[in-house]
Amino acid sequence: MKGLILSGGTGSRLRPITHTGPKQLVPVANKPVIEYAVEDLKEAGITEIGVVLGHKGREEIQEHLGDGSKYGVDITYIIQGNPLGLAHAAGTARDFVGDDDFVMYLGDNILNQGISELVDSFETGDYGAGIALQRVDDPQAFGIADVDVDGNVTQLIEKPDDPPTDLALIGIYVFSPAIFNAIERLEPSWRGEVEITDAIQLLLNEGHNIDSHTVEGWWKDTGKPEDILHANRLVLQDFDASVDGTVEGGAEISGPVELAASATIEDGAVVRGPVSIDAEATIETGTYLGPYTSVGSSCRIAGVHIENTVVVGESEITCDEKIVDSLIGRATTIGGADELLPEGRRLVVGENSDLKF
Ligand code: G1P
Numbered sequence: 120m121k122g123l124i125l126s127g128g129t130g131s132r133l134r135p136i137t138h139t140g141p142k143q144l145v146p147v148a149n150k151p152v153i154e155y156a157v158e159d160l161k162e163a164g165i166t167e168i169g170v171v172l173g174h175k176g177r178e179e180i181q182e183h184l185g186d187g188s189k190y191g192v193d194i195t196y197i198i199q200g201n202p203l204g205l206a207h208a209a210g211t212a213r214d215f216v217g218d219d220d221f222v223m224y225l226g227d228n229i230l231n232q233g234i235s236e237l238v239d240s241f242e243t244g245d246y247g248a249g250i251a252l253q254r255v256d257d258p259q260a261f262g263i264a265d266v267d268v269d270g271n272v273t274q275l276i277e278k279p280d281d282p283p284t285d286l287a288l289i290g291i292y293v294f295s296p297a298i299f300n301a302i303e304r305l306e307p308s309w310r311g312e313v314e315i316t317d318a319i320q321l322l323l324n325e326g327h328n329i330d331s332h333t334v335e336g337w338w339k340d341t342g343k344p345e346d347i348l349h350a351n352r353l354v355l356q357d358f359d360a361s362v363d364g365t366v367e368g369g370a371e372i373s374g375p376v377e378l379a380a381s382a383t384i385e386d387g388a389v390v391r392g393p394v395s396i397d398a399e400a401t402i403e404t405g406t407y408l409g410p411y412t413s414v415g416s417s418c419r420i421a422g423v424h425i426e427n428t429v430v431v432g433e434s435e436i437t438c439d440e441k442i443v444d445s446l447i448g449r450a451t452t453i454g455g456a457d458e459l460l461p462e463g464r465r466l467v468v469g470e471n472s473d474l475k476f
Contacts, residue, residue, distance in 0.1 A: 123168070137175075147229060156226055162235060204308075210302045220293065227341045251289045252264055252332065254287070262315075339353060355393035367386040368386055370385060388405070402420050406420050
């Protein structure tokens with residue numbers, strides 16, 4: 120069994136964060152989203168992994184994951200070029216996959232229970248494909264499966280107007296190499312993409328059995344800023360925190376706090392977990408860091424109140440303000456302007472930013 124992580128796509132819904140880097144490297148609880156996929160594959164015993172790259176951010180992803188040895192896996196990069204759909208992305212990996220079965224994992228998805236059950240279930244039967252499903256409130260936004268009373272898949276439809284069920288295909292699939300033959304015969308859908316959902320339907324039409332597995336734990340597609348914040352909350356709510364950094368005498372910390380070895384919480388700062396603080400970050404006197412906040416490496420946070428927020432890294436936040444529900448990109452400065460005249464907010468804001476005062 121091999122693994123395939125799809126990391127093409129433009130990340131348009133995560134702008135401006137994705138103007139400067141791929142969405143798969145946006146951190147959730149201080150770990151880039153794509154690393155969760157690598158770890159899940161490794162945990163399922165899959166160490167030969169292909170990473171399919173688009174045009175955007177391909178150098179950054181290669182630089183970050185390297186040859187995979189730091190994760191105990193072997194990574195091969197496959198260039199998709201233009202993002203023409205998930206089935207197109209899978210099709211570019213045909214030589215890499217060869218005659219093996221493989222798990223296809225969308226590089227911006229996170230789930231908390233791993234993929235071993237899905238892989239084991241696929242391996243115990245004679246299946247053309249295995250799909251992971253979860254009930255959703257907005258089935259029109261996903262690929263949807265219909266299943267019979269015994270749980271056998273009877274139909275798959277991409278983003279249906281009139282969904283037959285609320286069982287969404289989440290972004291993790293297991294395939295036999297038969298999928299490549301189906302992909303070759305597909306036409307683009309109404310949205311101009313060759314859909315993996317249509318390829319699985321073709322396998323079904325041609326008599327292959329499709330395994331389905333309902334995922335009970337949480338799952339998140341991190342396409343939008345609010346999804347990143349939600350995924351951050353979900354990971355932080357059951358993470359194993361450990362304080363390895365420096366907590367000065369008068370600092371007040373409570374709840375689960377992960378503090379990297381070279382990070383500091385200064386005297387007079389208050390940190391209420393769950394909170395994750397990465398390497399070289401400093402939480403200075405007068406700061407309140409509230410639940411569900413992740414502070415990236417080399418950040419300086421001083422005198423501000425922050426809650427339910429992801430600060431990506433190398434940022435300096437020193438304003439006397441309350442910041443909530445925010446996603447703050449790399450190397451951002453947010454300072455006070457109190458002493459300056461004329462009074463008012465002073466902004467240098469990139470394209471596609473979203474500010475609320
Ligand atoms: C894609 C798939 C869809 C699936 C979803 C899961 O949708 O086409 O079937 O339910 O991923 O995240 P997209 O993210 O391209 O809209």
